[in-house]
Amino acid sequence: xxxxxxxxxxxxxxxxxxxxxxxxxxxxxxxxxxxxxxxxxxxxxxxxxxxxxxxxxxxxxxxxxxxxxxxxxxxxxxxxxxxxxxxxxxxxxxxxxxxxxxxxxxxxxxxxxxxxxxxxxxxxxxxxxxxxxxxxxxxxxxxxxxxxxxxxxxxxxxxxxxxxxxxxxxxxxxxxxxxxxxxxxxxxxxxxxxxxxxxxxx
Amino acid sequence: xxxxxxxxxxxxxxxxxxxxxxxxxxxxxxxxxxxxxxxxxxxxxxxxxxxxxxxxxxxxxxxxxxxxxxxxxxxxxxxxxxxxxxxxxxxxxxxxxxxxxxxxxxxxxxxxxxxxxxxxxxxxxxxxxxxxxxxxxxxxxxxxxxxxxxxxxxxxxxxxxxxxxxxxxxxxxxxxxxxxxxxxxxxxxxxxxxxxxxxxxxxxxxxxxxxxxxxxxxxxxxxxxxxxxxxxxxxxxxxxxxxxxxxxxxxxxxxxxxxx
Numbered sequence: 001x002x003x004x005x006x007x008x009x010x011x012x013x014x015x016x017x018x019x020x021x022x023x024x025x026x027x028x029x030x031x032x033x034x035x036x037x038x039x040x041x042x043x044x045x046x047x048x049x050x051x052x053x054x055x056x057x058x059x060x061x062x063x064x065x066x067x068x069x070x071x072x073x074x075x076x077x078x079x080x081x082x083x084x085x086x087x088x089x090x091x092x093x094x095x096x097x098x099x100x101x102x103x104x105x106x107x108x109x110x111x112x113x114x115x116x117x118x119x120x121x122x123x124x125x126x127x128x129x130x131x132x133x134x135x136x137x138x139x140x141x142x143x144x145x146x147x148x149x150x151x152x153x154x155x156x157x158x159x160x161x162x163x164x165x166x167x168x169x170x171x172x173x174x175x176x177x178x179x180x181x182x183x184x185x186x187x188x189x190x191x192x193x194x195x196x197x198x199x200x201x202x
Numbered sequence: 203x204x205x206x207x208x209x210x211x212x213x214x215x216x217x218x219x220x221x222x223x224x225x226x227x228x229x230x231x232x233x234x235x236x237x238x239x240x241x242x243x244x245x246x247x248x249x250x251x252x253x254x255x256x257x258x259x260x261x262x263x264x265x266x267x268x269x270x271x272x273x274x275x276x277x278x279x280x281x282x283x284x285x286x287x288x289x290x291x292x293x294x295x296x297x298x299x300x301x302x303x304x305x306x307x308x309x310x311x312x313x314x315x316x317x318x319x320x321x322x323x324x325x326x327x328x329x330x331x332x333x334x335x336x337x338x339x340x341x342x343x344x345x346x347x348x349x350x351x352x353x354x355x356x357x358x359x360x361x362x363x364x365x366x367x368x369x370x371x372x373x374x375x376x377x378x379x380x381x382x383x384x385x386x387x388x389x390x391x392x393x394x395x396x397x398x399x400x401x402x403x404x405x406x407x408x409x410x411x412x413x414x415x416x417x418x419x420x421x422x423x424x425x426x427x428x429x430x431x432x433x434x435x436x437x438x439x440x441x442x443x444x445x446x447x448x449x450x451x452x453x454x455x456x457x458x459x460x461x462x
Contacts, residue, residue, distance in 0.1 A: 079252035086246060105223045105273075112253045112273040113218055152219045169219050173429045174321070176218040 078115045082108065084124055085132065093129075100129045102149040107132045110147055113177075117184040152176050203345060205329040205419065205457050206293035210300060212278040212307055212441065213424075217321035217431050224318050227271040231258035233314035234278065234307055235267065263299045276315075278307060289392050289412040291332050298461030304445065308438040319431030324424035325444045329459070330388070330416045339387045339417040346419055346455040348383065362386040371425065371443065381447050382422040383455070390414045421451045 088097050089104035099107070107124075111134075114122070122134035122145070134145040141163075146153040155165040168176045216224055224230065231239045239258035246254050251272070259268040261283055268279040280300055282292040294300050304325070333339035340355035347353045348365075355361060364384040371377040394410040423444040432440065448462050 077252070082246075082252040082254075106219050108253055109216070109223055109273040110219060115252065116274060147219065150220055171220075171430065174217055174220055175429060177321075177427045178429075180218075 078111060078121045081111055081121050081124060085111065088126060088132070097126060098129050099126055099132055100149065103130060103132055103147065106149060107134075107147045110134070110145070110152065110176075113180055114183075117180055119180070119184055119187055152179075154179065203331075203342060203457075205331060205346070205459065206295065207297050207300060207459070208282070208291075208293055208328045208330045208416075208418070209326075210280040210294075210304060210328070211324075211326040212304060212311075213324040213326070214276050214311070214315065214320050214437070215274065215322035215324075215427065216276075217319040217428070218274070220321075220431060221319040222317050223273055224271050224276045224315065227256035227258040227269045227276075230271055230276065230314055231260070231267075231269040233316075234269065234310055235260070235262070239269070262303065264296055265294055265300055265303060267303070280304065289394050289410060291330075291390065291392065291414050291416065293330075297459050301461035308441045308445070311437055311441065312434060315437075320437050321429075321431055322425055322427040323432075323437055323440045323444065324422065325441060325448070326420065326422050327448055327462075328418060328420040329457070330418035333387075333415045333417055336387060336415060339415050343385045343387065343417045343419070346385070346457055349454050350456065360387060360389075371440075373439065373443075377428065378426040379444065380422075380424050380426065381444075381451065382420075383451055384418075384420045384422070386418050386420075388416045388418050390416045419455060419457070421448055423447050 085099075085104055085107050088099045089101055091098045111121075114134075120136070122136050124132060124134055126132045131146050131148045134147065136143045141156055141158050144153075144155045144157070146155070150169065152168040153165070154168060156163050168174065168179050214224070225233075226244060228239065228242045228244070231242075237260070239260040241260075242256070242258045244254075244256035245251075253273050255270065255272045257268065257270045259266065261267070264283060266281045266283050268277075268281065270277045270279065280294065280303065282294050284292055331342065333342060335357075336359050337357040340353075340358060340361055343361065344353040344355050353363075362384070363386070364382060367381045367383075368378055369381070371379050390413070392412045392414060394412070425440055425444070452459050452462055
């Protein structure tokens, strides 16, 4: 069984420099073709302002400066995660932490699926009512799972670059369950997030 | 040899992050069985389960029906109605009624789960009987081996054998179906609380604990989760396909179960 990372290879255009404006949560997740590169592969963008700009270099997407200074809510376990999501949902609409009820329902469903597979509980943060981000960190890399009302995106980044990003919930090909299966395997068989897409491609 | 039913279950799994979560157990119970449950319990998470869940239960025709709704699965469980006295292993006596009740669910499942995208369906049937000791439990399981194959068992304890006979769905060959059969000798602990009898001064209120040796055969049939939701009408068809296999599995084990 391949790990989740090996199952999803990001094909990105090379040698392109591009500055991407911050994405609002509403814009996030749209599959974009990169202008000026007819052969480029559409990429699902990480739907967040967590990385305010991107620069393509050598086939990698590097965050020029990250805005993850937004406070992260430490979640020691799934009970705490569940309570945190409940608090976010039940806060008032004008609260900066508030998330929509549909986002809450989906995030609870994803959290339950993660728990069901004995995957360690993630940290959670949000940056608007339209999505919630689950985050695992292994010391060198972060895995971000961004959860919208009916969509899921994953991104893997190190301090210097984003190595993988993709959407898991194409309407005709929802691979969220396969991803969780792979994620479970990666926790069991190897250090989290040690994957290099170039190795997998080879 | 008589193999009464211990439990049966229909389970539906929603496609992750693709639409509304399953409705509450109360709504589902009403939608599926057209009446209010005898009891309902909802929680925002409790001991053993940190996520919101709800449960509704009632009794119909001597069969207990339990609807349990969780974020990633909904279970419709059929079980025996417990007795107030004694420490006997209760089972579902009227298996024809069980068969009918499970079949009826298939007809209403689409409307009951309105809007929830389903990617996986499962049916489960467990039969079992008390045995006086492990040797006899093993002998009974051996008599129900797959197509008469020989199981050489003596007085071994805690026997387990399981296999899967997967195949592609004939209606959609991209869908893989799992048909699992499991033989096992279980140790079942029955707890009887004597709360209805006022305790005499100085007497204990501790529950009675009786351990039973129960040779058990379980059939667990499901489809591998799809990457898109079932089309309308496909869930009942899938459930029927999985359910119909019980007859073949029972026959392969040389077991006749009325109604199945």
